[in-house]
Amino acid sequence: MQPVHVLKGFLASWLVLVTASVVLLVGCRATTPSVTPTTPPAAQPSATATPQATPPPSPTTVPTPVGARGGTLSYAIQEDMRSFDLQDLGTSYADIQPVAPLFNGLVSYNMYDYPSIESDLAERWELGQGDTTITFFLRRGVTFHDGSPFACRDAAYSLQKLVDPKRSSMAGNFAIQDVRCTGDYTLEVRLARPQAAILPLLASSRSIIVKEGWAQGHDQKDVAFAVGTGPFRLKSRLPGVAIEAERNPTYWKKGRDGGQLPYLDGVRTLVVPDPTTIFANFRTGQLTLTGIGRNLTKSDAEALKAQYPDAVVALGPRSAWDNFVMNVRKPPFDNPKVRLAVALATDRQKMVQIAAEGWGTVGGYMMPHMPFALPQTELTQFPQFGADMEGRRAQARALLEGAGYGGGLTVEYLVRKGEPYQSAAVSRQDDLKKVGINLDLRVLDAGTMYNRAFSQDFISYTLAAAATVDDPDQVYAFFLCSSPPRQNVGGYCNPKVDELYGQQSASFDPQRRVQLNREIEKLLLADIPEDRGYFWWSAMAYWGRVQNWVQVTGVTVYSFSRLEQVWCREGRCQ
């Protein structure tokens, strides 16, 4: 089955689920979401295992899972973590995945029914006063790993820190104006304006709740910082080697079987930089998972299918993409004709094959698995998505001629070292050469790339780009006149985009929000501030003895690593 057909089905279900989530937020004056999980279908070992198109099953019809207790689940990350403070420097999956199981948020994504949001440390919440006040009713009887009780002051402190630009890298996402406790277990959050994305943002793994005053007294790199309320508590950290967490015996959450969560004895995150080594260690059983939503190529998956019938391959969309960022402040990309020529000349299907062995989806600016994305039928109305590559190339040459580059041009192109960046860059280089744009490809390490990109010292580049929350507020912040240069790196500005962005961000009407976001995407597809080659897929493998594994979807890499409901057959993960 083609991914596009899967996505169509998925979009429909997404719309239903998003609508349900927002209606829940707006309408629920006294919401009590389920704490226990729904039973997820097992991840399917094929490209069709994108998020499920069926509505979430009712809790009453779901058979009660009885998870075996015990076992230590192990998986790999490719770089070492940098901080235990996910609010601040947790900007990479390598920070989030090992640290998220140590903490809770006020709310969290239901990992088995994404994108619905369920209660976490907040038992329920109410929206009031023109959609600008949310009252969270907090859970009682919760303790931190050091035994101290959780109360409103901890949540208030955490949210105040979360929206402080000096102490949080997420601050710019939130429209939170004020946070205060109206009781020991009642938290009132006032927004500067209605913000539809507030719950998804709070459900992000990075919106962790820490103890009151904790960041003042503890270095965020120090293991002493890692005191949360989460299902696992930190056991040890060997920098560059491993991070180990063990079961929190006093965790407050119960499983569907009524037993104490989590099921696992522990989680071991191993730092293994080389992908070949990761796959080798998975095959020999040293790793239970290749990674959380990561570390599996298509050829590896085929090898598993042929040789290891007990291995499960899980695939899904990922909120990350290949990008060709153009500096619109400088020639030649200050000329929209040149940018359109780039988009016309880029053969995206070819790039998906070369860079991702077919594991990718062509789309516009919004991730195609999101309901906010333009449907394929509308996307193909734009010339850069036309089927006739030769015709597109001829059009691109004509545009370059009109822009005064008839004799061709050479452009410096910075590319991050490693895959899939380099393969995608070579594919793009080959395409653009055919219309007379010679990309002078410079492969650089991450440090040099960030330095050149954030100081706007570039003409064009390709670097990691992702959204840690599946919401347009984060996705389109890259293109706002009002965004800081570190975010809007290319320097694109269209006031109409900013206006529509503000409207969609404040709209709690899901249909209208979808419509506004599609208008934004149309503007971007016409202006082409950057060219997105394709959207990545999340791919991972795990052994069949791992049960109740989470969905693989857009933010699995960033938000689904808490593992509290996952268990291993007979309590053995290895």
Next chain:
Amino acid sequence: MFRYLVRRLVLMVPTLLGAITLIFVILRVLPGDVATLMAGGDAAGQVSEERVAAIRHEAGLDRPLLVQYRDWLSAAFRMDFGKSLWSGYSVRHELGRRYQVTAALAVLAFLVSLAIAIPTGVLAALKQDTWVDYAVRAFAIGGISVPSFWLALLVLLALVHYLGWTPPISLSPPWRDPWLSLRQLGVPALVVGYHLSALVARMTRSCMLEVLREDFVRTAWAKGLSGWAVATRHALRNAMLPVVTLLGVEVLVLLGGIVLVETVFTVPGIGRYLVDSITYRDYNAVQAIIWVFTLFVLVVNLVTDLAYRYLDPRVRYS
């Protein structure tokens, strides 16, 4: 001899100073710093410029370069390398922890290389221009030509394919759990040792060939000594001088090989620490590791020079 030793020790200081000054400058010349990378990652654009500046300040990178250099030098000679800018852990502590693994790997690899190189080199010389000689030469040329990281990857894949086994991913100094340590380090040591043995085997062969043609060897044969006695007691000992010199040089190759092989086999030693630290622009860690490596090479070179006297009493130090 004593004056020679003192002079060599004194000369070590400017060499060490030169090496660490060079690495200090190179690291600062490279674009990007640890603050840029700390604020990097998938959500890089969300970190404000102010926060990046704050990280730079916390790491002391906003101080004048000369001040940074002075502080680094003063700390380095006290063996206090500060904290890792990336992990926040004491660099000295990290080095202490990882050196045990690397030292065990280096010793194992060195033993493997000697165990391969000396017997094969001697055998090739004794069986010159026979199939044994050709086989040894092919084996040695293979060791020189094949990059150790590539060989490491092949070996790793072969282990998975044929034995369904990979070395354990863990950190265990040999004295804590020797069996676990051997399982972890055995295969990487074989890979590094093979690479290291190639040049030594070729050198042993050619030196042996030279010595075997000497008069004193002919005399030894004439006295009716056994082949074993002639080869080991007379020929090999006299052929070892250039080999020992080469072994001193090979320590550098050993360090280079360990850096790459540790990365492939996920051995948490100093080599991998160096690669990671360069990637993360962790200045304190990189400078400390280069300091330690330089010191190690200088000491090995000195020991090699001193070993000449033992092997050849005619050598005089001036």
